[in-house]
Amino acid sequence: MRQHPDKVARRALEHRQAILREGLSRRDLLKMGLLSSSGFLVLQSGLSARAKGSGGGVLSPRLTPFVEPLTIMPVLPERTLGELGPTPNISPNRAVNPATGLPFEGRTEAHQSRSAYPVRKYLATRMGANTNVRPHPDLPPQTFWGYNKGGTDFATDPAVSPGPTIVARYGSPVLVRRFNDLPPPGQNGGFGVPEVDTHLHNFHSATDSDGGPCNPVEQRFFFRGQYYDYFYNMQYAGFASTHRPAGDIREALGTLWYHDHRVDHTAENVYKGLAGMFVAFNEFDTGDETTGLRLPGFPDFDIPIMLSDKLFDPTTGLLYFDTFGLDGLVGDTFLVNGTVQPFLEVTKRRYRLRICDGGPSRFYQLFLTNPDNLGQSIPVWVISSDGNLLPRPVQATSFRLGVAERNDVIVDFAKIAERFGNPSRIWLENRLEQVNGRGPTGKILPPGQGNALIEFRLVGSKVVDTSFDPEPVSFPNVPAAPDDHVFGPIGLPPIDNETPRLTRSFRFERGNGQWQINGQFMACTDFRFTVQQNTMERWILKNNSGSWQHPVHIHLEEFRILRHNGQPVLPGSVEYGRKDTVKLGAGDEVELVMRFRDYKGAYPMHCHNTVHEDHAMMLLWNVDEVGDNKNEP
Amino acid sequence: MEAVSRRKALTMGLALAGGGVGAVAARDLGPLMGSQPGFHHPEPARAAMQRRHLPNVPLVTHEGYQVRFYDDLVRDKRVLINYIDTHNLPNASVVTANLALLQRLLRSRVGGKGDISMYSITSNPRQDTPDVLGAWARRHQARPGWLFLTGEPGEVETLRRSLGFAYADPADDADPSAIGAILKHGNEAEMRWAHCQAQADARQVALRIVADFGPDPSVPRDPQWFCSNSTVAPLP
Numbered sequence: 001m002r003q004h005p006d007k008v009a010r011r012a013l014e015h016r017q018a019i020l021r022e023g024l025s026r027r028d029l030l031k032m033g034l035l036s037s038s039g040f041l042v043l044q045s046g047l048s049a050r051a052k053g054s055g056g057g058v059l060s061p062r063l064t065p066f067v068e069p070l071t072i073m074p075v076l077p078e079r080t081l082g083e084l085g086p087t088p089n090i091s092p093n094r095a096v097n098p099a100t101g102l103p104f105e106g107r108t109e110a111h112q113s114r115s116a117y118p119v120r121k122y123l124a125t126r127m128g129a130n131t132n133v134r135p136h137p138d139l140p141p142q143t144f145w146g147y148n149k150g151g152t153d154f155a156t157d158p159a160v161s162p163g164p165t166i167v168a169r170y171g172s173p174v175l176v177r178r179f180n181d182l183p184p185p186g187q188n189g190g191f192g193v194p195e196v197d198t199h200l201h202n203f204h205s206a207t208d209s210d211g212g213p214c215n216p217v218e219q220r221f222f223f224r225g226q227y228y229d230y231f232y233n234m235q236y237a238g239f240a241s242t243h244r245p246a247g248d249i250r251e252a253l254g255t256l257w258y259h260d261h262r263v264d265h266t267a268e269n270v271y272k273g274l275a276g277m278f279v280a281f282n283e284f285d286t287g288d289e290t291t292g293l294r295l296p297g298f299p300d301f302d303i304p305i306m307l308s309d310k311l312f313d314p315t316t317g318l319l320y321f322d323t324f325g326l327d328g329l330v331g332d333t334f335l336v337n338g339t340v341q342p343f344l345e346v347t348k349r350r351y352r353l354r355i356c357d358g359g360p361s362r363f364y365q366l367f368l369t370n371p372d373n374l375g376q377s378i379p380v381w382v383i384s385s386d387g388n389l390l391p392r393p394v395q396a397t398s399f400r401l402g403v404a405e406r407n408d409v410i411v412d413f414a415k416i417a418e419r420f421g422n423p424s425r426i427w428l429e430n431r432l433e434q435v436n437g438r439g440p441t442g443k444i445l446p447p448g449q450g451n452a453l454i455e456f457r458l459v460g461s462k463v464v465d466t467s468f469d470p471e472p473v474s475f476p477n478v479p480a481a482p483d484d485h486v487f488g489p490i491g492l493p494p495i496d497n498e499t500p501r502l503t504r505s506f507r508f509e510r511g512n513g514q515w516q517i518n519g520q521f522m523a524c525t526d527f528r529f530t531v532q533q534n535t536m537e538r539w540i541l542k543n544n545s546g547s548w549q550h551p552v553h554i555h556l557e558e559f560r561i562l563r564h565n566g567q568p569v570l571p572g573s574v575e576y577g578r579k580d581t582v583k584l585g586a587g588d589e590v591e592l593v594m595r596f597r598d599y600k601g602a603y604p605m606h607c608h609n610t611v612h613e614d615h616a617m618m619l620l621w622n623v624d625e626v627g628d629n630k631n632e633p
Numbered sequence: 634m635e636a637v638s639r640r641k642a643l644t645m646g647l648a649l650a651g652g653g654v655g656a657v658a659a660r661d662l663g664p665l666m667g668s669q670p671g672f673h674h675p676e677p678a679r680a681a682m683q684r685r686h687l688p689n690v691p692l693v694t695h696e697g698y699q700v701r702f703y704d705d706l707v708r709d710k711r712v713l714i715n716y717i718d719t720h721n722l723p724n725a726s727v728v729t730a731n732l733a734l735l736q737r738l739l740r741s742r743v744g745g746k747g748d749i750s751m752y753s754i755t756s757n758p759r760q761d762t763p764d765v766l767g768a769w770a771r772r773h774q775a776r777p778g779w780l781f782l783t784g785e786p787g788e789v790e791t792l793r794r795s796l797g798f799a800y801a802d803p804a805d806d807a808d809p810s811a812i813g814a815i816l817k818h819g820n821e822a823e824m825r826w827a828h829c830q831a832q833a834d835a836r837q838v839a840l841r842i843v844a845d846f847g848p849d850p851s852v853p854r855d856p857q858w859f860c861s862n863s864t865v866a867p868l869p
């Protein structure tokens with residue numbers, strides 16, 4: 001929420017009075033030889049209440065909502081091997097490019113598992129600046145960074161943000177060549193660094209293609225003029241251990257996202273546009289509503305949606321980011337797939353919305369609101385947690401996302417038309433109050449007084465819809481049980497058939513204003529502990545940081561939450577699923593179990609409030625043949 | 634925001650663009666929302682950053698020299714900035730000792746013809762006079778290229794807030810240890826700013842700084858350069 005200008009002024013005045021109360025006299029200052037020519041107590045705009053960490057006092061210009069349609073991001077097109085340029089080998093191409101004086105490829109490691117799973121789909125994309133982005137018609141054309149469809153000329157194939165959606169199928173290994181064609185240093189418009197490192201969030205990746213933040217010996221980010229080949233074998237977890245050779249179908253991932261992970265600069269780079277969605281299909285979740293699970297068909301009725309809150313400079317109308325802030329950044333302008341509060345015309349049928357909280361710091365509680373009848377309570381059916389299909393859909397009137405979390409939800413506009421008076425428009429509305437980067441207040445705003453993100457415009461009459469209807473099989477319409485598997489074989493992998501090798505505890509805390517985990521600072525070149533490959537561990541995550549809240553993300557494999565604040569997570573909860581990010585609310589304690597299969601090497605655990613992340617709320621851990629027994633690493 | 638002030642905001646034409654209120658206003662108060670924001674010709678990004686974050690406030694060094702923060706200390710430079718209160722012990726000692734190590738790890742890059750400048754600004758300008766800071770610098774064996782800075786309290790406070798050594802939480806914001814927790818590093822011309830933890834292992838801090846500033850420009854660049862353990866040599 002914005003501060004009322006009167007309030008800002010009042011806080012600034014209070015501050016000024018506080019300084020005056022310090023009792024400094026001109027004589028004190030003169031004695032110190034310090035009186036400035038500009039006189040006593042010069043106060044600049046930096047002293048506003050808002051300036052304290054939530055965006056340097058910037059209040060974005062007022063913008064009329066629902067002016068532009070929702071952009072459906074294009075699908076990243078397949079390329080021939082020849083179109084990629086130098087052949088992508090398992091070993092990196094470290095030959096020096098005379099044009100840059102650097103190796104052609106930024107990668108320094110061989111691709112693990114690629115010899116067993118040869119590439120069947122080649123993709124390419126170029127990261128670059130797009131100087132002609134119009135998030136809203138009342139904003140001037142401006143620069144975002146993004147990804148293109150792999151063409152060599154940005155004039156005909158511009159970088160877009162979010163980037164093109166990557167669509168992959170299990171069993172069909174993918175190689176993505178990502179080129180760094182970002183502008184040179186000093187041409188960033190105020191923020192963004194032109195070194196990059198692309199993490200595919202929640203994919204079961206080898207360290208060479210995980211896009212992690214740092215590593216003791218390997219390169220993790222790459223420079224302008226370089227490319228980096230990322231290899232995704234498109235096998236389920238367990239492919240080289242418990243379920244050779246294709247992995248465990250119960251580990252199927254559906255909605256992922258890719259984003260920059262440049263250590264210390266992730267927040268600004270992602271905010272500037274370096275993020276996109278990744279959709280993984282398989283023989284059950286097919287993308288075709290006439291086959292398999294019959295979920296709404298991609299791409300017409302299956303829509304990836306990235307939410308991001310931004311600030312725009314009220315003077316220039318340009319995207320603003322505070323690279324000096326510490327608390328986190330909360331925007332007052334909401335972009336959905338790159339457009340300010342778009343509308344989407346929908347037919348009266350079911351849609352699958354894959355909703356991702358793109359950060360940097362905001363939590364959402366999302367509702368469907370009928371703006372013409374605010375008293376209505378409209379259900380959705382949540383079918384995934386962090387993009388992984390749930391054992392049983394959950395009927396809910398709202399759902400909460402922390403940064404990086406994804407929920408797939410089924411919205412049935414035919415039922416909304418039938419049951420809620422045939423409304424002409426429905427909003428996807430965030431009603432969770434959050435006034436700074438530390439976390440939400442917890443207050444749920446009244447309907448219509450939150451942040452309307454999308455206006456769905458219901459058009460036409462009810463259409464034939466043969467897609468899967470979650471309502472009759474959803475909790476609580478049907479009781480939920482631990483062995484549910486509504487989505488065919490994509491249920492939950494068992495966890496009670498294996499005893500965790502070890503319990504480790506992690507306190508996320510502050511020491512003298514610095515982020516620490518278990519009292520230690522982040523180190524980019526050291527592993528905090530080593531996990532034994534192909535085992536399961538129990539981890540306890542505690543938020544000991546006062547009122548701060550943290551969406552904590554763990555790379556490599558998704559985990560299962562056993563308890564949240566001592567309460568068992570039960571079937572029927574959206575947290576009763578496979579997760580890669582968990583919301584650590586103020587004082588929260590979460591107990592989870594996780595497996596570490598198939599790969600070796602260094603992975604991070606970090607807060608995904610990207611500002612906290614850039615302030616080193618992170619640790620590195622290692623997977624190896626022999627693990628250690630550090631309980632409080 | 635209370636309902637009352639929300640209504641007041643509406644009547645004042647200050648409806649919120651980000652939210653449902655703004656959206657309702659679009660229908661209810663059409664002319665207010667329909668007005669086109671008039672944007673000035675874009676200010677160069679570097680000038681905007683200077684105006685917002687790098688005020689040209691006068692400061693005094695621990696050697697008694699008068700300087701201007703932007704013109705003399707930051708413009709076109711690669712800088713490390715932290716806040717200390719030499720009366721906040723032991724925190725200030727720990728941080729300063731760590732930065733002394735860092736200065737040695739960065740070797741010839743700080744001071745002389747080096748490309749990196751270090752600034753420790755006091756958050757307690759009333760007590761941390763140039764003389765106090767001079768003694769502090771000597772005690773911690775600060776080498777050339779590392780300045781300790783104080784100034785007129787209002788200016789120092791303005792600078793602190795502009796540089797973002799500030800917190801939303803009033804208790805954090807009044808805590809010299811929290812203010813002193815961060816070591817900021819920036820390349821002004823490149824508009825590249827980042828943070829390290831001032832008490833983290835100095836070698837880790839050096840690695841992250843080298844990752845941002847690049848290898849020593851006075852040494853020919855190894856084409857296979859990237860930021861890893863090998864980028865920062867051990868202490869001599």
Ligand SMILES: [Cu+2]
Pocket residue numbers: 549550551607608609612613617
């Ligand atoms: Cu956090």
